[in-house]
Amino acid sequence: MKARIISAFRSNFKVYFEGEIYDVNLSGNLRHFNRNVIVGDYVTFNQDDLIISELIPAKNLLIRPKIANIDQLLIIMSAKEPDFSSLLVETFLTYANSIEYVKPLVVISKIDLVSKDKLKEITNILEKLAVEYYLVNNLSGEGVEAIRGLLKGKTTAMMGQTGVGKSALINALYPAFNRRTGEYSVRGGRGRHTTREVILFPIGEETFLSDTPGFSSFTLPLQKEELPLYYPGINKYLGECFFNDCQHLSEHNCAVKEAVNEGKLAKTSYENYQKVYDEVAKQKIQY
Ligand SMILES: Nc1nc2c(ncn2[C@@H]2O[C@H](COP(=O)(O)OP(=O)(O)OP(=O)(O)O)[C@@H](O)[C@H]2O)c(=O)[nH]1
Ligand SMILES: [Mg+2]
Ligand SMILES: [Zn+2]
Incomplete structure (x- = not known):
């Protein structure tokens, strides 16, 4: 069976x-x-x-969170506590893009903790990345119904730092699961994780939702040459540079650098890309 x-x-x-x-x-x-x-x-x-x-x-297998056969990945990032980080969202999106048959969606939680202006700043970044995103307050339930609408007939996993509200989102959607949530601590880091095991909840016909442990750090299990293929906002320029295998660094006639100059790609996203590239290039151990 x-x-x-x-x-x-x-x-x-x-x-x-x-x-x-x-x-x-x-x-x-x-x-x-x-x-x-x-x-x-x-x-x-x-x-x-x-x-x-x-x-x-x-059909697919994620290393972190450790889970197989998913259709969608909800990348949860809080607007605050912990602070929104475009570098992390882009890193998680890069990871999701590298996995076959996974649709990444970004969920910004704790929208009640920031001003309208700060939220606009965040959504501007996401819009330039052309990623599908949702805004939620897990405590009041604002925005949560839109997430529920995404789940039917699919297996959805969550990915995100510890304390961003992954378990709180499950509670907002399905209070009966009564997931334990943890206080946000500035000290953060290892040992403060509330959810410790990946668990899959059957929530309907062929429909599953997973709660997962958060991370305090995340290393991309990729080679540097793979970044131009998967990095959000940058991968769409594939094949448009002078060099076919352009890494968008010091090469001339680079479509990505042109996009930055024209304001089509956020300068911060390009700087993040360079940082992630350096980091991935340095790492020796691969998963
Ligand atoms: N104000 C506010 N607080 C929230 C929201 N979502 C979650 N929280 C709070 O943030 C804290 C952390 O939430 P959790 O759901 O435990 O976070 P998590 O992502 O599951 O964390 P790990 O299990 O450690 O990975 C809890 O105190 C929640 O009540 C939100 O939308 N607004
Ligand atoms: Mg949790
Ligand atoms: Zn280029």
């Missing part, structure tokens, strides 16, 4: 199958599987002995 892994904690797996949740184990012969079974995977399991016998190849 084809079931879906909705929780994977150590060697305890829960699968969802036709409206029921089962605690299942992996088959003793782990060599069946060429990788770890993770949340979102489809597996074959036997209802009599509750053993997973087969891992069905996934």
